[in-house]
Amino acid sequence: MTLAWVNQHLDVGERIVKTETLHGGMTAEMRRLTIGTEDAVTRHLVLRSFVDPFYMENAKDWLSREAGALALLAGTGVLAPELVAVDPTAAHCEYPSLLMTHLAGRSVLDNEGVETRVPLLARQLVAIHALRPAERPQEFRTLTTAESVVVPKGGDATAWAAAINVIRKPAPPYEGRFLHRDFQPGNVLFDVPPSSPTRARITGVVDWSQPSWGPADLDVAHCCTNLALLHDPAWGLRFAEAYEEAGGALATAASERLYWLVRDALSCSEEVELWAQAYQDAGRTDLTTSILERRLDTYVTGLVNALG
CATH class of the missing domain: 3.30.200.20 (Phosphorylase Kinase; domain 1)
Structure with a gap:
């Protein structure tokens, strides 16, 4: 058929x-x-x-x-x-x-060259958020609740309790933007010359199954979580900086930024095993569930300490 x-x-x-x-x-x-x-x-x-x-x-x-x-x-x-x-x-x-x-290029999840790719990812997301469709897509949805969060075994209980309390509060006000809603390295295709990784360029963005209208912070937060788990927790906050350096606008108040960053990170806590399987299927066989849990704990703790 x-x-x-x-x-x-x-x-x-x-x-x-x-x-x-x-x-x-x-x-x-x-x-x-x-x-x-x-x-x-x-x-x-x-x-x-x-x-x-x-x-x-x-x-x-x-x-x-x-x-x-x-x-x-x-x-x-x-x-x-x-x-x-x-x-x-x-x-x-x-x-x-x-x-x-079919678009040329491939997703690149390796640690090598991440410092070159992050600014490219940031500029691409700014371009997506600049779109002004005649008909807005549906409003964004978030399903994670304080009760559905899964604290990693051995996680910083104090930091996680503080993070969970953040999402108990109402969402901050925001200026709506056209969102991808799953913008992350696995959905961005690159052309990376083998002889010159620093000349990498984006050839396309895929998986547009959940376009939404909502805060730019939400798309940024999702990419931050992925970078933190793929490479190192420090790359999470670095991407938010790169997005602003590329001309993107995020919430001005630290508490509002924390809300969106934490909300996405906590949503990952419910699916760490699925994320690990997806990364492994894409070639990152080193990223076990336990490694992602440790990185997620470090990332959430860092968010609370930096912005809480």
Whole structure:
């Protein structure tokens, strides 16, 4: 069924000649399709399918939102895949699916060169937040509560108690921005010349399944958490600085910044094992659950001490 659906959206004379599984995603299966012609000309498409029953109940919403975001991003300065087709309810495919163009480049999660990539990530996020869509996406949602936070074994109880108390308070006022809502190194593609890592450049941003309207701090906080766990807790706060250096505006009060940074970090506490598995699938086999728990504890403690 899925093959027939994809074939309907190919040009005359084209056919699928190869499929490859793409690793690193937590919610959906990703496949790169090599499309060929009789003249041996090839191009690539990406098929995103929700096959896990746990995530499938959200597939219609996520795929519809991604299709809308890709249509919005076409023609902007933000490099993103082009939408080819979407079947959010599995009316034609075996599973809810989205077909899009393939972008060159790869996600880079290695420690080497992080000091070069962080400013690039910051500038890219500033460009995303500068978009002013004619129709706003839905308001952001956060599901973590004080009761759902999971304190890591051996974590600083005092710091975690203080952090949990932060999110018991109402969200601070904010100026709305167009948000990606999962902006992090795994969703940004780079071209990194092997002979010159310092000349790395971004080739695209992927996974637009949850575009939202909300505070820039929230997108920044999510990338901060990822950098803290991928590389070192110090890179968390460094990214917030880089975002401002790139022209981005964050909350002025330390207490307001702390709210968004802590809220994202605490949301990770519930899924550390899933994050570790995703990082390992993407090649960072050194990042075990216990290592991420220690880094998360250090990061949360550092946030409370620096901004609390």
